Amino acid sequence: TDTFDCEVAIPIGASIEPQGRVREITLPAAAFVSVKLTGPYEELPQAWAAFTAAVRNAGLVTDDVFLERYSRDNTPDKDPGTYQTFLYKRLA
DSSP states (O other): OOOOOOOOOOOOSSOOOOTTBBBOOOOOOOEEEEEEEEEEEGGGGHHHHHHHHHHHHOOOHHHEEEEEEEEOOOOOOSOOGOOEEEEEEEEE
């Protein structure tokens, strides 16, 4: 529980050559349910718990794929209370 594997995805407009642990992938089309968190990153654990509960209570079924997308406006010079993070769970 001290470590985990994750992937970081950055949309790009051209193909790249694999280099070290960097590789190009194409994600298959899928349906997701999402929510936007406005607030500091420290609120992410509570946001995920509330989002997961809301999805379950709505009767939606998801698999193990989840994503976080951070706004480009989330910069250190801004108030963390205004940060926008989008949470996604893939529908099964």
